[in-house]
Amino acid sequence: MSPLADRHGRTFPYLRLSLTEACNFRCGYCLPDGWRAEGGAGFLTLEEIRRLVGAFAAAGMWKIRLTGGEPTLRRDLTDIIATVAATPGVRRVAMTTNGALLARHLPRWQAAGLTALNVSIDSLDAGRFRRITGHDRHGELLEGIERALAAGLESLKLNAVLLRGLNDDELPAWLDYVRTRALSVRFIELMRTGDNGDCFDRHHLRIDLWEEQLREAGWTLRPRVPGAGPAREYAHPEYAGTIGLIAPYGRDFCAGCNRLRVTARGELRLCLFGEFGVSLRPLLQADDQREALIGRVQELLAGKAASHALHAGRTGLTPHLASIGG
Numbered sequence: 425m426s427p428l429a430d431r432h433g434r435t436f437p438y439l440r441l442s443l444t445e446a447c448n449f450r451c452g453y454c455l456p457d458g459w460r461a462e463g464g465a466g467f468l469t470l471e472e473i474r475r476l477v478g479a480f481a482a483a484g485m486w487k488i489r490l491t492g493g494e495p496t497l498r499r500d501l502t503d504i505i506a507t508v509a510a511t512p513g514v515r516r517v518a519m520t521t522n523g524a525l526l527a528r529h530l531p532r533w534q535a536a537g538l539t540a541l542n543v544s545i546d547s548l549d550a551g552r553f554r555r556i557t558g559h560d561r562h563g564e565l566l567e568g569i570e571r572a573l574a575a576g577l578e579s580l581k582l583n584a585v586l587l588r589g590l591n592d593d594e595l596p597a598w599l600d601y602v603r604t605r606a607l608s609v610r611f612i613e614l615m616r617t618g619d620n621g622d623c624f625d626r627h628h629l630r631i632d633l634w635e636e637q638l639r640e641a642g643w644t645l646r647p648r649v650p651g652a653g654p655a656r657e658y659a660h661p662e663y664a665g666t667i668g669l670i671a672p673y674g675r676d677f678c679a680g681c682n683r684l685r686v687t688a689r690g691e692l693r694l695c696l697f698g699e700f701g702v703s704l705r706p707l708l709q710a711d712d713q714r715e716a717l718i719g720r721v722q723e724l725l726a727g728k729a730a731s732h733a734l735h736a737g738r739t740g741l742t743p744h745l746a747s748i749g750g
């Protein structure tokens with residue numbers, strides 16, 4: 425079977441699968457009032473996830489990222505990881521988490537087949553972290569990251585959203601942090617979503633600012649490897665870790681798009697900021713629907729736009745990233 429591709433020459437080896445919309449953090453730019461349950465269909469079951477991942481892997485996808493909401497809030501998370509890891513064709517099982525449960529559960533997730541981890545941590549300062557996320561488990565989070573470093577995962581990355589006036593003076597502290605730690609810290613430029621207009625206006629800052637500071641400090645841009653995501657990765661010979669910059673408003677951001685998203689309720693989203701989603705759930709009810717499912721995804725991919733319209737202020741369907749799987 426030919427790999428999933430669109431008419432702009434992009435191929436899609438990478439699925440970001442949201443397991444839940446629920447989150448236990450209250451990040452000011454995402455869910456400032458916390459998550460509130462809505463009615464309607466529940467989240468995908470383990471069986472639906474098995475069929476979905478089986479079909480996408482049969483169509484050539486080999487990297488699956490579990491995200492949310494907060495994926496670790498799913499009680500059946502370990503079974504989900506094991507199911508995804510056992511799917512023929514899947515080579516990397518990654519997860520993005522706020523890390524609150526990391527120190528306690530990482531050995532279990534890793535034993536089930538987790539190979540890569542992204543942990544979100546917007547500040548190295550406990551008080552700022554509480555202010556940004558509404559959560560005060562900063563110490564446990566740092567402890568969990570140390571354990572993840574020792575656990576020998578294939579990939580360990582930290583995500584921090586750059587926020588004007590809240591954490592935009594922390595580059596020196598982060599450089600100090602990666603001096604001896606072999607991980608990648610990714611700074612993400614704040615994206616405007618349907619719900620966060622005020623926060624965006626107050627705290628959005630172009631990531632280019634930090635790029636200049638990195639260059640001045642002797643950091644150099646690594647050549648892009650084929651199939652890599654949108655981050656611009658910087659390295660320095662005297663540091664064990666690397667620094668990645670993610671600029672969703674940058675010119676090349678969409679040209680390197682290699683991922684599709686499926687929401688916790690089973691909607692395919694062709695773009696983080698797309699205008700529509702299509703439910704795949706009716707095609708996840710029996711094993712013999714696989715071909716029909718792949719056919720439907722290929723058909724929808726043909727309509728994937730070349731670029732999002734964030735520059736024009738169009739945020740699409742996404743009220744906040746917890747609703748789609750950031």
Ligand code: SAM
Nearest residue numbers: 454492493494520521522544583614615745750
């Ligand atoms: N709960 C998990 C976590 O905290 O990593 C996974 C979901 S969260 C939506 C995924 C990532 O998206 C986090 O690193 C978060 O900081 C980031 N994020 C959420 N809203 C964002 C926004 N408006 N702009 C940029 N990044 C955002």
